[in-house]
Amino acid sequence: MPCVTDAEHPRPSLDDPAYRQGVVDLLGLLAAGEYLAFERLVSEASFAPTLGQRLRIATIAIGELGHHRLLRERLEVLGEDPEEVMARFLPPLERWHAMTAPSDWLESLVKAYVGDSIATDFYREIGAVLDEETAALVLEVCSELGQTSVMVEEVRAAIQADPRRAGRLALWGRRLVGEALSQAQSVAAEHDALADLIMSESVASQIDLVELLERLTSAHVARMSALGLDA
């Protein structure tokens, strides 16, 4: 799905202090997430069988670092200390990566693809209901995500070559999503402003949380199925 905004709904305003704090938290979460995506993609690419493949992943990773810089700069424009805001969101993100450390190249590919795809879906959904400036940034980052789709073909070919891999990778996909939901819950529980942002009237009138999770989940199931995996 493309990264588009819905022009029919009124936008919330950064003049609302509660909304603004929620946006700051959201930018901090995304900026920290993009930095870790860069770091872990580079590390986990070391499983790749050839240097050429490692280099392709590194190039995608450097794109994530570019997103990190954009989000960080926006926090500075809002008068925030990016370090301080991001530091609050590092623990759950680091926990997710620690709980989903791949043990081989295929797990590393599936993680990169699943993580990037869920992030793209989330950026698109949340971007559509933010104030215009924040939305423009979030959708700019979103439009550059999805580069891991080149990895799909390699995973599919590996499963066709040895169908026994499908069971293990299906479990792996479930673990990636399960751990993501678990850390997302802890983020929501520990960060009232972010939870309030998502539950706020201006946002909640457009995003039903249950429906959002259903959409993210069904997109994940469709992707796993396209890989030849039961989700």
Added chain:
Amino acid sequence: MPCVTDAEHPRPSLDDPAYRQGVVDLLGLLAAGEYLAFERLVSEASFAPTLGQRLRIATIAIGELGHHRLLRERLEVLGEDPEEVMARFLPPLERWHAMTAPSDWLESLVKAYVGDSIATDFYREIGAVLDEETAALVLEVCSELGQTSVMVEEVRAAIQADPRRAGRLALWGRRLVGEALSQAQSVAAEHDALADLIMSESVASQIDLVELLERLTSAHVARMSALGLDA
């Protein structure tokens, strides 16, 4: 020391097949080394206490990836398959990184600084005695190395804050160099063309291997001493 060439000596020529093969091996070794330097710097930066420090290391690492690309392109210009050439040099380089996996931020800083400095010294020495085109590339990369010197102050401050760290870090410095010498020996033993290049008349007339090792070692000792460490 600056990266300069010695204009007084005649240059070897790529028309000499044995010299050319040695240059191909050298470029493959350096290109693979720069890729791994990128990957490991990014991974090992995760020990940094703040995201700001991680980001600074990542920026230096991306510079190493730029060097990798330059060296790789040169291999292509020479009609070689960079993947194939680099793959021959990955095992000793990966062994060095595996044997020198830091266990904390200070070890990670010392490794980055020592590794970068020895690489800079080696590039400068070897660059001075190669054919002009290869020398220009090697010295271009060399001139961009040495960015890890910003890390020195942090290590020195950490040792002053707790002098007990000095003993452990001095041992660490010795291990970094010892493992590097050990892997360098295995590279020389397994790659005749590279050994021949360094031992060849045109190169050997200008570089005495024993003196080269002495210079690299004494530069290392001086750097460790500047950090407040016995080498």
